[in-house]
Amino acid sequence: MSQKHQTLGEFIIEHQSSFKYTSGELSRLINSIRLAAKVVNYEVNKAGLVDILGTAGETNIQGEHQQKLDVYANEKFIQTLVNRNIVCGIASEEEDDFIAINSNDQNHQNKYIVLMDPLDGSSNIDVNVSVGTIFSIYRRVTPVGTPVQQDDFLQKGREQVAAGYIIYGTSTMLVYTTGDGVNGFTLNPAIGTFYLSHPQMQFPESGTIYSVNEGNYSHFPQGIKNYIKYCQKEEGDRPYTSRYIGSLVSDFHRNMIKGGIYLYPTSSKNPNGKLRLLYECNPMAFIAEQAHGNASDGHTRILDITPTELHQRVPFICGSKNMVHKVEEFMSAAASS
Ligand code: AHG
Ligand code: MN
């Protein structure tokens, strides 16, 4: 089929045979995410119209105040995956522990687990700025037909079979990879169909945008401070442009299209960084690498980190390959000086 006007549904069917495991289960799973994305999109879009804003009065495990749309998106994605009987386990940034599905049913043959950040950039909801959803998919490592265990969720990022994000922005897009490049689909809201709009997305090798919360500057490690000074220096194609939306999905998406780097380093406020390895860093790192970009904690490839707990945080530096390498150079120079 020609790529012109290809829908996400058609794309999934056409590419099903290129998955490593071709049971059709992964296709059904991505289809379910597509469906939940449309439901959440509808709600996000009307957030300004109805009295849905504000906090839900609950606090998640990281001590953050949840806003209503976080709760809503979390419920919708979980409900869709559970009702369609498509996965054996789910872990979410908004849940204290992982959810085992049909754990007492030995005939339960589902092999996949999903980890997600149901609403990323939630502090932007009140001010009509883009937010997103991030998802990450693995095959379970424990035997099919038994209850899922924590080990199924604590896999290295390089074991992911698929990952993606939805960006609820000026238009709504679903961007994902199954390990064979990155493709972006834009929602036509009039008919509720995602169309392939950005085939084979790639980070430019270098870029001129850096995205970091510079308010934390004085708390950053010396290597990061030196890199920020380097970005600001007048030389060659520098100074770079600073752009920080405060929603990882949106900053990442812009940087992938234009060329740039996103940094959430350690700081004295966040000694391990702020972003969560399993729900944010691993899926974005997988997408970045599939789009010829790079993702690092400053020293180590994100996808090689061994997770030790579900809600683990790591420093995250992600974007155009040459820019990420430059940060690593600054980090090791500062460490050895
Ligand atoms: P979430 O809304 O899921 O908690 O994620 C917010 C994350 C990320 O999306 C964003 O880039 C970063 O936190 C912003 O943090 P600061 O406000 O500390 O810069
Ligand atoms: Mn997030």
Ligand code: MN
């Ligand atoms: Mn979130």
